[in-house]
Amino acid sequence: MKKVIITLVALVAGTGFVFGQVPPNATFESWVNSQTYEEPTSWSSLNVFSTVAPGFPITCEKSTDAHAGQYAAKLTTLAGDPDFSGFPQLGQVFPQDTFPGFMLLGNLGLGTLGVPYSQRPTSANFWYKYTSVGGDSAGVLISLTRWDNNTNQQVTVGKALSSINTTEPNYTLGNMTINYFDNGDPDTLSIIAFSSYRALAILGNQIPTQEPAPGSTLFIDDFSILTTAVDENSANKFDFKMYPNPVRDEVSILCTGHQFVNSPVVVELYDMTGRRVQSINVSQMMSRADVSGLVSGMYIYAVKTGNSLLRTGKFTVAK
Numbered sequence: 001m002k003k004v005i006i007t008l009v010a011l012v013a014g015t016g017f018v019f020g021q022v023p024p025n026a027t028f029e030s031w032v033n034s035q036t037y038e039e040p041t042s043w044s045s046l047n048v049f050s051t052v053a054p055g056f057p058i059t060c061e062k063s064t065d066a067h068a069g070q071y072a073a074k075l076t077t078l079a080g081d082p083d084f085s086g087f088p089q090l091g092q093v094f095p096q097d098t099f100p101g102f103m104l105l106g107n108l109g110l111g112t113l114g115v116p117y118s119q120r121p122t123s124a125n126f127w128y129k130y131t132s133v134g135g136d137s138a139g140v141l142i143s144l145t146r147w148d149n150n151t152n153q154q155v156t157v158g159k160a161l162s163s164i165n166t167t168e169p170n171y172t173l174g175n176m177t178i179n180y181f182d183n184g185d186p187d188t189l190s191i192i193a194f195s196s197y198r199a200l201a202i203l204g205n206q207i208p209t210q211e212p213a214p215g216s217t218l219f220i221d222d223f224s225i226l227t228t229a230v231d232e233n234s235a236n237k238f239d240f241k242m243y244p245n246p247v248r249d250e251v252s253i254l255c256t257g258h259q260f261v262n263s264p265v266v267v268e269l270y271d272m273t274g275r276r277v278q279s280i281n282v283s284q285m286m287s288r289a290d291v292s293g294l295v296s297g298m299y300i301y302a303v304k305t306g307n308s309l310l311r312t313g314k315f316t317v318a319k
Contacts, residue, residue: 026223044108056082059101067127067171072221075101075195079214101195117189133213138164144186157186240311246318249292263305270300
């Protein structure tokens with residue numbers, strides 16, 4: 001367990017368009033049941049500590065209140081009185097009696113933080129809604145790192161921190177610009193979401209003056225990583241619909257607010273591993289496309305014109 005805590009401290013202390021590498025389970029549609037709690041596949045949370053410290057609250061849950069698809073992740077700050085007698089070092093990490101909802105890409109129990117990643121994206125999007133109690137704040141932290149063989153340590157290549165400071169009762173698009181500090185290419189992508197800023201103290205960062213408030217709740221869904229910035233001016237004039245959803249063999253596409261004569265629209269389809277499986281050229285307001293070659297499952301679509309990203313979303317193929 002000490003190894004896990006040391007690794008967490010090290011992470012934060014160090015800490016046009018392509019969906020080149022989609023984070024695994026970025027739509028939170030897949031969950032793993034550990035008998036006492038559930039976690040999104042490829043992600044982990046503080047729930048793991050409930051198995052070694054009785055009374056530790058379950059702060060990460062599967063929710064059907066999703067932005068799209070069936071599920072989203074629900075992170076809730078909760079009061080608790082866990083028994084740390086079996087692992088007293090945990091009591092040093094969690095000195096207070098209120099525990100933030102917390103979720104990270106990787107396996108916290110094994111000390112594996114992040115997933116392999118080799119690109120230098122410019123930004124990241126996610127959908128969220130938030131209930132702030134007592135002025136509490138939530139956030140999302142992204143970190144891109146690489147191993148330096150000369151210094152034998154992980155180097156921060158780039159990172160971004162998005163603060164959520166007010167209650168948002170409806171799903172809202174969050175956008176993060178990634179700032180770079182190193183010229184090398186990363187080898188690891190880490191994403192952390194939390195319902196109270198106190199979570200940064202758990203990671204070894206300076207303890208925030210703001211106390212976590214029980215009941216602060218963050219719903220989060222549909223992460224996407226972009227390698228060129230979104231053209232907001234174009235996106236604001238554009239509307240896109242692709243239906244039916246789920247689809248079997250043929251999909252209808254409706255594009256409005258776009259001058260096709262000046263720039264064609266391309267709809268890129270990606271599977272959940274980030275592999276592009278089909279490109280659809282759209283040259284008029286209403287069109288149809290054959291998707292019968294796609295196997296059943298969930299896909300991400302990205303609508304672009306030139307180097308501008310206009311829309312992203314997801315749809316399901318059901319044979």
